[in-house]
Amino acid sequence: MKDEWLEQCVRLSYRKGDLFSGARKIIRNVHFTFEDIQPDLVYQDAGYTKNKRRALNKLYLHEESLSKAVELWEMRKSKNKYGSVSFHCYNHLLKADPEKGSKRASVMGPCLQAGTITWLSKKGCAIDVFYRTTELFKKFPADLVFLRDDVLTRFNFEDCPIQEINFHFANVTIHPMYFIVPALHMPNVFEEMDRIKKKDEYFFIWLIKWTARYLCDEHSRGIQKYAQAMRVHDEAKKV
DSSP states (O other): OHHHHHHHHHHHHHSOOSEEETTEEEEEEEEEEEOOOOTTOOGGGGTOOHHHHHHHHHHHOOHHHHHHHHHHHHHHHHHTSSEEEEEEOOSOSOSSOTTTTOSSSOOSOOSEEEEEEEEEETTEEEEEEEEEEEETTTHHHHHHHHIIIIIGGGSOOTTSOEEEEEEEEEEEEEOGGGTHHHHTTOTTHHHHHHHHHHHOHHHHHHHHHHHHHHHOGGGOGGGTTOHHHHHHHHHHHHO
16 A cells, blocks of 8 residues: 555656645646555554544544445445445534634545445455545545545455555645655655656755755754644654
8 A cells, every 4th residue: 555655646746737836736636546455554654643543533434424334335245236335524524613713724624525335246346535635745645544444444345355446536735845755665766856857847846945844954944833844854854
């Protein structure tokens, strides 16, 4: 799973953005497939602690919807014929607390929207996951761990194994602020950065600026007021 995430980080870094929001490259209408659903990716790989797991469960694990999908999945398997079940992830509508007047938290509704499990044959099933948006370098890998460990473990796939997970995004954000996260796991990161420069020089310049803020003390002053940036900085310094 980790390698497949890294592959998409590289692939979409090469791709021209549909638009930029500041330094963030936005790519519309993105689809890709994972086939290797292994426990090789963990929250720590994206710089998170166990608190991230609790936060994602609170935001996206809608118990009633998920429990009903588990029940319907058992019924679907018993029929041994094509069909699908689904669950939604609307366990919140606003991350921000309007009573506290929070301005920084998202007020756009859930990023992770829903999932569908389709019985294909006795040999296996396919899963489709739908997103309003995601940030690929840091936020998405945490979602992958959450989906694998806290959602899909609720379903019994022993007699109908997962063949693929297809991800569908209305929008993908690729933020140079977080490039250091997958970069720490890339075996040939400098070669990849050279390729990114040839494909999208504007994005490459921002990668260099943000990476310098984490790795070069003389450039770190601009991030010291931002808790999230400093957490990324601290993780990068551990390596």
